[in-house]
Amino acid sequence: xxxxxxxxxxxxxxxxxxxxxxxxxxxxxxxxxxxxxxxxxxxxxxxxxxxxxxxxxxxxxxxxxxxxxxxxxxxxxxxxxxxxxxxxxxxxxxxxxxxxxxxxxxxxxxxxxxxxxxxxxxxxxxxxxxxxxxxxxxxxxxxxxxxxxxxxxxxxxxxxxxxxxxxxxxxxxxxxxxxxxxxxxxxxxxxxxxxxxxxxxxxxxxxxxxxxxxxxxxxxxxxxxxxxxxxxxxxxxxxxxxxxxxxxxxxxxxxxxxxxxxxxxxxxxxxxxxxxxxxxxxxxxxxxxxxxxxxxxxxxxxxxxxxxxxx
Numbered sequence: 136x137x138x139x140x141x142x143x144x145x146x147x148x149x150x151x152x153x154x155x156x157x158x159x160x161x162x163x164x165x166x167x168x169x170x171x172x173x174x175x176x177x178x179x180x181x182x183x184x185x186x187x188x189x190x191x192x193x194x195x196x197x198x199x200x201x202x203x204x205x206x207x208x209x210x211x212x213x214x215x216x217x218x219x220x221x222x223x224x225x226x227x228x229x230x231x232x233x234x235x236x237x238x239x240x241x242x243x244x245x246x247x248x249x250x251x252x253x254x255x256x257x258x259x260x261x262x263x264x265x266x267x268x269x270x271x272x273x274x275x276x277x278x279x280x281x282x283x284x285x286x287x288x289x290x291x292x293x294x295x296x297x298x299x300x301x302x303x304x305x306x307x308x309x310x311x312x313x314x315x316x317x318x319x320x321x322x323x324x325x326x327x328x329x330x331x332x333x334x335x336x337x338x339x340x341x342x343x344x345x346x347x348x349x350x351x352x353x354x355x356x357x358x359x360x361x362x363x364x365x366x367x368x369x370x371x372x373x374x375x376x377x378x379x380x381x382x383x384x385x386x387x388x389x390x391x392x393x394x395x396x397x398x399x400x401x402x403x404x405x406x407x408x409x410x411x412x413x414x415x416x417x418x419x420x421x422x423x424x425x426x427x428x429x430x431x432x433x434x435x436x437x438x439x440x441x442x443x444x445x446x
Contacts, residue, residue, distance in 0.1 A: 144386040145414040150422050154335040161341065169245055169348050183222035191230060195222075198270050200262045204242060206255050224421055228283075231432050232439060235275050237263065241291065245348035249360050252287075256295040257302075264307045277306040279443055281313060282377070283435070286337075286418055287345075289317035293363060293396075300374035311442040312379040313435055316387055316417055317396060320346060321362035322355055325391035334388050337417045342389070362392075364399035371403045378406040380438045382431065384415035410434055 146154075164176045185195040200206040222238075229236045241255035263270060267277055282299075284292035296312050320342055332339045343356075350358050359367040381397040383390045400407040412419065412427050420428045 144384075144416045144419075146416065146419070146422075146425060150424060153422070154416070158335045158338075158341075161336070165341075165344055169344075171245060171348070173246070183219045191226070195226075200259055204255065206240065206242070206258065223423070227423070227432060228435075232436055234281070234439070235271060239291075244345075248348070249350055249358075250294075252291050253294040253298065253360075256291050257298045260295060260299060260307060261302075261304075264304045267306050278308045279446070280307050280309050281311045281439060281442075282309060283313035283315070284317075285315035285382075285420065287318045289314040290319060290360070290363075293317065294360065296377055297369055297371065297374070300371070300376050309375075309377040310446070311438065312377045313382075313438065314379055314393075314396070315382040315420060315431070316384055316389065317381070317393055318342075318345075319361060319363055319389060319392035319396055320356050321365050321392065322357050327391045328388045331386060331388040334386065335416065337388050339388065364392075364395045368399065371400070371405065376400070376403075376405050378408075378442055380408045380410060380435070382410045383412070384417060384419055385411065385413035386415060387417040389417065408438065 164172045166172065185197045225236045225238050228234070237259070239256055239259045241252045244252070264277065267275070271277075282292040282296055284290070292312055292314060296309065299307070299309055318337075324339075328339055346356050346361055350356070350360060356362060357365050357367060359365075359369060362368070379397075379400055381393055381400075383393045383397075387393070394409070397407050397409045410431075412431070415425075415427050419425055420431045422428060
């Protein structure tokens with residue numbers, strides 16, 4: 136007997152309530168003219184301060200890269216970068232992975248449009264390479280670096296990986312890319328976007344607004360920043376693009392774009408792995424009450440370990 140997929144994602148009511156609240160906050164801050172109520176968004180965005188004293192074996196510190204932007208990153212050591220939910224996620228990563236975790240406080244649109252975010256991400260990577268001894272602990276091994284991001288952060292990680300693939304570094308060597316539900320898109324309306332158009336966080340109306348606020352004036356969603364595997368895609372076949380794991384959720388409207396990204400990497404001759412969570416929504420892993428969030432951390436740890444073992 137065959138089975139059918141559930142009509143709704145398998146998440147508890149408390150998580151549904153949180154999603155509704157977060158979606159409402161995002162909607163209240165977006166203006167029809169393409170601007171955003173940054174004062175309101177900052178007021179509602181609960182921040183976490185860096186803490187040099189270990190909490191559950193994890194200590195944190197902030198490092199300024201360029202005060203004029205301002206560009207900085209937060210380091211999470213074990214053995215928005217300051218947003219409480221992502222601070223908590225990075226702390227979990229630092230506890231579970233044999234790694235120092237660096238979270239970039241990149242500039243936001245619409246105040247700063249393409250390619251500001253990619254510039255910030257790459258500049259932090261370059262800064263770490265140039266200032267290895269002063270910003271990282273002595274046992275940090277830059278020859279075993281991984282880029283990681285979720286949603287917009289995964290989009291950013293891809294484009295930083297593109298730049299890094301064609302740039303010389305003294306110490307940094309990228310071994311892998313962890314792409315968690317990357318925020319990609321295009322002019323086409325995919326099946327998953329149509330079927331899940333009213334989903335929390337990444338409804339079609341929200342993603343359309345975000346692309347309009349981010350992309351250069353006069354561009355459409357087939358720009359290389361959004362449709363990374365589409366008609367304007369960068370040819371990665373000749374680049375040293377890192378091995379990649381792509382995470383997809385079955386209730387994420389962006390899943391068709393994410394699968395195309397995975398297929399594109401494979402067709403370009405790159406090592407890529409697809410990990411699917413059929414019952415999960417976009418950004419599920421920031422909710423620690425979901426068992427799949429813990430499963431994802433374990434799978435990322437396995438990916439990192441296997442990639443390092445290949446050296």
